[in-house]
Amino acid sequence: MNWTWLHKFASPPHAYRLAGRLAPWFGWPAFVLIVVGLYGGFVLAPPDYQQGEGFRILYVHAPSAWMSMFVYATMSVAAAIGLVWRIKLAHAVAAASAPIGAWFTFAALATGSLWGKPMWGTWWVWDARLTSELILLFLYLGYMALRASIDDRDRADRASAVLALVGVVNLPIIHYSVYWWNTLHQGATISKIGKPSITGDMLWPLLTMLLAFTLYYGAVMLVRLRAEILRRERDASWLREELKP
Amino acid sequence: MPRTPASAMLLMYRRDLVLAFRHWDQIAQPVVFFAMVTTLFPLAISPELGQLRELAGGILWVAALLAALLGLEFLFRADHADGTLEQMMISGQPLALLAIAKGAAHWTACGLPLVLASPLLAISLGVPGAALCTVVVSLALGTGILSALGAIGAALTLGLRRGSVLLSLLVLPLAMPALIFGARAIDMAIHDEQATGPLLLLAAMLVLAVTLAPLAIAAALRISAE
Numbered sequence: 001m002n003w004t005w006l007h008k009f010a011s012p013p014h015a016y017r018l019a020g021r022l023a024p025w026f027g028w029p030a031f032v033l034i035v036v037g038l039y040g041g042f043v044l045a046p047p048d049y050q051q052g053e054g055f056r057i058l059y060v061h062a063p064s065a066w067m068s069m070f071v072y073a074t075m076s077v078a079a080a081i082g083l084v085w086r087i088k089l090a091h092a093v094a095a096a097s098a099p100i101g102a103w104f105t106f107a108a109l110a111t112g113s114l115w116g117k118p119m120w121g122t123w124w125v126w127d128a129r130l131t132s133e134l135i136l137l138f139l140y141l142g143y144m145a146l147r148a149s150i151d152d153r154d155r156a157d158r159a160s161a162v163l164a165l166v167g168v169v170n171l172p173i174i175h176y177s178v179y180w181w182n183t184l185h186q187g188a189t190i191s192k193i194g195k196p197s198i199t200g201d202m203l204w205p206l207l208t209m210l211l212a213f214t215l216y217y218g219a220v221m222l223v224r225l226r227a228e229i230l231r232r233e234r235d236a237s238w239l240r241e242e243l244k245p
Numbered sequence: 246m247p248r249t250p251a252s253a254m255l256l257m258y259r260r261d262l263v264l265a266f267r268h269w270d271q272i273a274q275p276v277v278f279f280a281m282v283t284t285l286f287p288l289a290i291s292p293e294l295g296q297l298r299e300l301a302g303g304i305l306w307v308a309a310l311l312a313a314l315l316g317l318e319f320l321f322r323a324d325h326a327d328g329t330l331e332q333m334m335i336s337g338q339p340l341a342l343l344a345i346a347k348g349a350a351h352w353t354a355c356g357l358p359l360v361l362a363s364p365l366l367a368i369s370l371g372v373p374g375a376a377l378c379t380v381v382v383s384l385a386l387g388t389g390i391l392s393a394l395g396a397i398g399a400a401l402t403l404g405l406r407r408g409s410v411l412l413s414l415l416v417l418p419l420a421m422p423a424l425i426f427g428a429r430a431i432d433m434a435i436h437d438e439q440a441t442g443p444l445l446l447l448a449a450m451l452v453l454a455v456t457l458a459p460l461a462i463a464a465a466l467r468i469s470a471e
Binding site for chain 2 (some may be wrong): 083139150155162169
């Protein structure tokens with residue numbers, strides 16, 4: 001099989017140009033969909049029969065939580081590709097993704113806590129999902145800390161890739177053990193409000209926001225990837241040509 | 246004469262133990278730390294045994310977790326500094342198996358003393374005699390998991406400045422599931438419940454860690470030693 005297309009795809013100059021060309025194609029649809037989704041969620045959707053207007057934070061919270069996991073998965077796949085096939089671009093993708101994922105995790109925690117105040121009466125509940133989200137944030141921070149503390153770029157790439165893979169094996173274990181821990185300690189926690197089957201006019205803004213957040217991640221990742229390539233290739237001659245005014 | 250991997254592992258294990266016991270202070274330090282951290286809790290919370298008993302599982306596990314982190318930093322450092330690690334890599338023996346042997350030696354020197362000290366500390370926290378067996382088993386399994394996970398962290402942070410803080414940041418989130426089940430098992434035993442469930446889950450985690458961690462340790466060592 002002919003793999004030259006892959007190598008061309010993974011070469012820094014090509015990736016740099018392609019990322020620059022693709023970024024608006026992710027960014028603008030993301031912007032439009034966020035506007036549409038937020039309008040649908042904050043204005044058009046009816047208030048929840050139990051939670052009233054407070055439920056509307058769901059339209060930011062659920063997509064953030066989804067993205068926190070999606071980005072970690074993307075990051076580990078990129079790390080594995082980089083580790084196995086020694087493709088530097090894949091490491092650059094992982095490096096560009098980690099801070100975005102960490103911010104999504106933080107956003108999910110922050111909106112979850114804001115949601116918790118009116119619903120549960122406290123800012124923080126040791127709810128299974130919130131706790132495993134918090135541990136996910138720790139995993140992101142550990143990944144970024146390891147990457148930041150290794151000066152040699154090649155070693156930083158590969159060491160953090162190993163860590164990302166160890167983390168991805170552990171994530172299901174962490175998730176289920178936290179779930180089990182919480183259900184055993186039930187009582188202090190206010191049980192989650194029974195999930196009513198969501199109606200169509202509540203659902204479509206949510207799906208729109210999911211898609212919008214995914215596209216947004218694509219756009220930001222591509223821009224960060226370009227910055228990452230600039231940083232890594234700062235001595236390359238193609239870059240001097242590229243940036244010539 | 247070429248050695249079989251099994252005899253190479255045994256050799257590695259014995260060598261590491263001999264080296265560890267020549268530095269007896271490195272063996273004693275984590276145990277003393279374990280005892281000190283455990284002492285902090287009665288001072289901070291209450292000297293009343295009834296109250297401490299409710300928290301004993303958590304206290305013992307958190308203290309043991311922190312104590313186990315202490316020794317990890319030295320797991321590969323000396324071998325890295327004097328070139329032994331490179332000799333291990335070019336010896337032709339599977340690095341993952343040698344990593345298991347090193348991890349096992351580390352557990353014998355650092356984890357086992359914590360396990361042996363735990364009944365005494367458990368009694369001081371008011372844990373009833375019937376639950377001591379669970380304390381020992383849960384910590385024996387748990388320190389094994391910690392040695393395996395910690396060795397990954399130690400291999401990744403080998404030779405880094407401020408590696409020890411980073412090591413804790415990397416290992417602690419991974420160790421949280423073990424903490425949940427280990428502390429839970431002790432808690433159940435204190436309340437006269439069957440603690441077999443969490444202990445079996447802990448054992449399953451140990452099996453998984455011992456199976457998969459050596460591969461990650463070997464990969465990380467190769468990256469770090471380049």
